[in-house]
Amino acid sequence: MSAASAFLKTSNKIFAGVMARVRAVLRLLNRQRLDWPDDALAAALAPLRKRVRERYWLESLRLALLWGLGLAGALQVILHLVYIEEIVSWAALVGVMAAFLFAFGRFLGRPDALEVVRVADGLGLDARAVTAFRLLRQHRTDPWAKAACAESLPGCKQLGSRAGDLYQVFDNRRFWMGPGILAVVVLVLAVIPPAWEGGRMDRELRKQAEIVAESAVGQVKGLQFDGRNLLPAELRRSLDSLPRDLRRAQERSQAVARLQKAAQEVENLSTNLSPAARRDAMSLGALWERQPDRNWHDLGAALTRGDQERVGKEAAALNQAVATGGSVKKEQAAQALFQGAEAVSNATLRQQLREAAQKILAGAEGDRLSGKSGGSSAAAANALPSEALTGLADAATAAGHLANASSALFGLAQQLAAGASGRELAQAGDLASMAPVTGASSAGGPAGETGGQGAAGGQDGNSGSGGNGEGSGRGNSGGGNGSGGQGAGHGGGGLNAQKPSLLGGSGERVNVTGDVRNGEDGVQITLPHSPTEAGSVLPYTRVYTQYLAEAHDSLSRAPLPPAMESLVWKYFDGVQPGAGENK
Amino acid sequence: MIKQAITAFNGASEPEVHLLLEEVGQRLREVDDAIGQAIVGQQEVVHQVLTALLAGGHLLLEGIPGLGKTALVRTVARVMGLTFRRIQFTPDLMPADITGTLVFDRAGSGFRFEEGPVFAHFVLADEINRATPKTQSALLEAMQEHTVTVGGVTHPLPSPFFVMATQNPLEMEGTYLLPEAQLDRFMFKITVPYPSAQELMAIAVLTTGAQVPQAPGLLGPGELAGWLQLVRQVIAVEDVLAYATRLILATQPHHPQAPERVQRFVRYGAGPRGLQALVLGARAEALRAGRAQAGFQDVRAVALPALRHRLLLGFEGVAEGISPDDLVREILTTVTDHE
Numbered sequence: 076m077s078a079a080s081a082f083l084k085t086s087n088k089i090f091a092g093v094m095a096r097v098r099a100v101l102r103l104l105n106r107q108r109l110d111w112p113d114d115a116l117a118a119a120l121a122p123l124r125k126r127v128r129e130r131y132w133l134e135s136l137r138l139a140l141l142w143g144l145g146l147a148g149a150l151q152v153i154l155h156l157v158y159i160e161e162i163v164s165w166a167a168l169v170g171v172m173a174a175f176l177f178a179f180g181r182f183l184g185r186p187d188a189l190e191v192v193r194v195a196d197g198l199g200l201d202a203r204a205v206t207a208f209r210l211l212r213q214h215r216t217d218p219w220a221k222a223a224c225a226e227s228l229p230g231c232k233q234l235g236s237r238a239g240d241l242y243q244v245f246d247n248r249r250f251w252m253g254p255g256i257l258a259v260v261v262l263v264l265a266v267i268p269p270a271w272e273g274g275r276m277d278r279e280l281r282k283q284a285e286i287v288a289e290s291a292v293g294q295v296k297g298l299q300f301d302g303r304n305l306l307p308a309e310l311r312r313s314l315d316s317l318p319r320d321l322r323r324a325q326e327r328s329q330a331v332a333r334l335q336k337a338a339q340e341v342e343n344l345s346t347n348l349s350p351a352a353r354r355d356a357m358s359l360g361a362l363w364e365r366q367p368d369r370n371w372h373d374l375g376a377a378l379t380r381g382d383q384e385r386v387g388k389e390a391a392a393l394n395q396a397v398a399t400g401g402s403v404k405k406e407q408a409a410q411a412l413f414q415g416a417e418a419v420s421n422a423t424l425r426q427q428l429r430e431a432a433q434k435i436l437a438g439a440e441g442d443r444l445s446g447k448s449g450g451s452s453a454a455a456a457n458a459l460p461s462e463a464l465t466g467l468a469d470a471a472t473a474a475g476h477l478a479n480a481s482s483a484l485f486g487l488a489q490q491l492a493a494g495a496s497g498r499e500l501a502q503a504g505d506l507a508s509m510a511p512v513t514g515a516s517s518a519g520g521p522a523g524e525t526g527g528q529g530a531a532g533g534q535d536g537n538s539g540s541g542g543n544g545e546g547s548g549r550g551n552s553g554g555g556n557g558s559g560g561q562g563a564g565h566g567g568g569g570l571n572a573q574k575p576s577l578l579g580g581s582g583e584r585v586n587v588t589g590d591v592r593n594g595e596d597g598v599q600i601t602l603p604h605s606p607t608e609a610g611s612v613l614p615y616t617r618v619y620t621q622y623l624a625e626a627h628d629s630l631s632r633a634p635l636p637p638a639m640e641s642l643v644w645k646y647f648d649g650v651q652p653g654a655g656e657n658k
Numbered sequence: 659m660i661k662q663a664i665t666a667f668n669g670a671s672e673p674e675v676h677l678l679l680e681e682v683g684q685r686l687r688e689v690d691d692a693i694g695q696a697i698v699g700q701q702e703v704v705h706q707v708l709t710a711l712l713a714g715g716h717l718l719l720e721g722i723p724g725l726g727k728t729a730l731v732r733t734v735a736r737v738m739g740l741t742f743r744r745i746q747f748t749p750d751l752m753p754a755d756i757t758g759t760l761v762f763d764r765a766g767s768g769f770r771f772e773e774g775p776v777f778a779h780f781v782l783a784d785e786i787n788r789a790t791p792k793t794q795s796a797l798l799e800a801m802q803e804h805t806v807t808v809g810g811v812t813h814p815l816p817s818p819f820f821v822m823a824t825q826n827p828l829e830m831e832g833t834y835l836l837p838e839a840q841l842d843r844f845m846f847k848i849t850v851p852y853p854s855a856q857e858l859m860a861i862a863v864l865t866t867g868a869q870v871p872q873a874p875g876l877l878g879p880g881e882l883a884g885w886l887q888l889v890r891q892v893i894a895v896e897d898v899l900a901y902a903t904r905l906i907l908a909t910q911p912h913h914p915q916a917p918e919r920v921q922r923f924v925r926y927g928a929g930p931r932g933l934q935a936l937v938l939g940a941r942a943e944a945l946r947a948g949r950a951q952a953g954f955q956d957v958r959a960v961a962l963p964a965l966r967h968r969l970l971l972g973f974e975g976v977a978e979g980i981s982p983d984d985l986v987r988e989i990l991t992t993v994t995d996h997e
Binding site: 091193196197201203210218219221222223226 | 672675676891895896914949951952953954995996
């Protein structure tokens with residue numbers, strides 16, 4: 076038999092079955108319930124009629140429960156095995172509806188007199204009961220009809236008297252079907268893990284990442300600098316589409332890659348945003364925060380935080396304090412300004428600070444000559460370059476926001492790749508919404524910003540005031556001057572590395588020595604499947620994140636034996652950023 | 659008493675109907691006993707033969723040679739008190755040899771009709787499958803219309819008229835299968851089984867002695883004709899008729915209620931004549947049991963002889979060696995009393 080004919084045959088059977096049920100339903104709806112045509116026949120079969128009704132309603136109850144339970148269980152199992160959420164309530168709802176529908180159908184089809192008569196025939200009367208029933212309904216009075224009825228009624232009476240023995244009210248033949256269905260459903264739900272669980276987790280992670288990313292993007296989208304929007308239009312569009320792209324990502328690795336791209340774009344903008352001004356603000360802030368005078372300390376702290384408004388207020392307060400203070404205070408202020416002038420790289424600012432210091436010194440001289448403090452306030456008043464300082468704070472604020480958002484996005488990508496829980500992702504979101512505290516944040520210094528500056532990590536590591544340089548700049552460089560270019564900061568010493576204990580190493584630190592060279596072009600190769608661009612050097616955190624995401628995706632597509640899979644995760648645990656430092 | 663009751667059954671009262679049924683039952687038991695004096699065993703066959711006779715149907719008896727088919731028919735005819743003719747079907751038998759022919763009457767003024775052996779109450783068509791289909795078909799009109807038409811003139815056959823044909827299922831060489839139209843006209847096809855050891859011993863005792871017992875004649879044509887009318891008075895309500903109808907429909911291979919094996923192996927199922935055979939047979943069964951009403955069990959009792967020759971197997975059914983009896987039994991288990 077060909078497949079086509081088998082298909083046709085099966086289709087015909089199914090269609091015939093469906094039509095038969097439809098006809099049965101229509102018959103049920105159009106059914107004319109027949110009453111007893113004769114009291115004698117009704118009385119003869121009364122005991123049986125009672126038992127038939129009792130059994131029918133008990134059976135209806137059992138079947139309604141069975142159908143409800145069966146449908147709900149089947150739906151529960153199906154939904155358990157495919158990707159749909161909120162399954163329990165739907166399955167229960169369908170089950171209850173099925174039970175009610177079935178009960179309603181059974182109510183419509185409740186037994187009438189003819190049904191009782193047919194049951195009697197089935198118990199051994201062999202059409203005698205139905206013959207009497209029909210003849211009595213037709214009111215036939217001919218001798219043969221009377222003779223037939225006369226033959227039937229004694230049999231009906233006899234059967235009615237033995238109805239208790241012949242017809243059981245409780246039919247326990249299929250009693251175990253309901254518990255059996257329940258057991259199968261419970262077994263399936265308990266033993267077989269839901270196939271969609273991984274997908275659901277993945278979707279929840281991406282949903283959470285979408286929220287966090289939206290928050291991070293919201294922090295920087297409206298940033299103003301020099302009276303205009305900080306973000307270029309193209310970057311704004313790109314960031315606007317980030318949550319949508321995360322939502323539409325087919326796989327987690329795509330979402331991770333998209334997050335990293337966005338983070339990189341934000342970081343690039345942060346890098347290009349007047350880096351000298353930001354450094355100057357940080358340097359001044361760090362310098363003045365160490366001043367014993369409270370006004371200077373507060374101004375330094377405001378600069379470090381990048382709080383533009385606060386910087387303006389503190390500068391005004393400091394101006395007032397210097398103007399009204401004695402010569403000692405003025406000299407201290409002048410000294411702080413001179414030190415600040417030496418710390419900044421901006422020549423204009425340096426000149427402004429020197430001029431301010433000289434003005435204050437002149438004021439201090441005047442005070443000494445006049446013999447009273449605050450006497451030459453005109454000379455010292457408004458000596459501080461408040462406008463330049465607030466500009467510095469403005470730059471630091473913007474850069475801080477950008478760095479914070481970039482850091483948040485990178486962290487989010489890393490946690491998403493590692494399959495972090497929703498709470499961990501939410502914590503990443505908290506990080507994204509924090510006000511920028513430091514100018515150079517934790518994402519690691521931009522690797523090799525400008526020629527000759529070296530890796531920011533090296534600088535940060537030395538200064539101690541910046542964030543933790545991760546990635547390429549993590550190592551303590553000692554010398555601090557990199558070789559420039561896109562390379563990692565090359566320090567004068569070696570590189571501390573961790574022998575991964577989980578992969579057979581002892582876990583102790585070893586010092587890997589090597590020659591420090593100016594860098595080479597290297598051999599550029601094209602890797603078809605590498606997440607990194609050939610010839611480029613990316614921060615370790617990003618490379619690790621991408622490889623971790625790829626590992627997740629690969630293992631979800633082609634599962635390994637548990638032992639092998641655990642070895643993979645041990646490997647990633649062993650080489651994850653910061654793993655060695657924690658030990 | 660019974661003759662009067664039979665002739666006036668239309669006006670009988672209810673007690674008279676009961677009495678009539680009782681007496682018919684008693685007479686039929688006497689017929690059974692009378693046949694049993696000459697025929698050893700074969701109670702089921704005798705039962706089905708008498709049921710078919712009560713229903714006014716023709717019979718096809720199938721069995722290997724020597725099982726007493728001819729003796730049974732002869733005995734039944736004797737007990738019934740009816741005229742009996744035997745026609746031995748051979749390949750050179752011509753239709754006119756059965757129906758009769760026109761012969762020139764030297765004494766008269768022309769041709770006169772010379773009746774053939776079909777002009778009898780009981781006609782035994784022995785080994786009917788040995789004649790050609792043309793000759794077999796000569797019985798068609800006689801069986802259905804109870805008339806014979808020769809030379810443009812229709813001649814009525816005696817009433818009651820029964821054809822009892824026998825065929826041998828083993829010797830198929832030089833035989834012609836009965837055409838479907840002819841098969842359908844037989845009310846029952848009765849398979850004569852091989853006797854048991856005890857029955858064989860009884861046959862040896864009964865038939866090899868000095869005197870071979872003969873069954874007495876008990877009835878006459880009038881009484882049997884009355885019974886034929888009584889059968890049709892037996893009540894079969896619509897539920898019973900519906901059951902018989904569903905049985906017939908279940909033999910049709912294209913009907914959705916037909917069992918899977920019927921759909922697969924049967925080429926054609928039973929037709930309206932099959933339904934008539936079922937219902938009349940059920941009524942006759944009820945009458946034999948002394949009941950005024952036919953039930954589902956009566957229908958089931960006659961289903962096998964009434965339907966087995968009406969199921970025409972397809973190629974696959976023949977190749978698989980499917981027995982129509984098994985298919986009928988399957989239908990009986992599949993179709994329920996009530997829909």
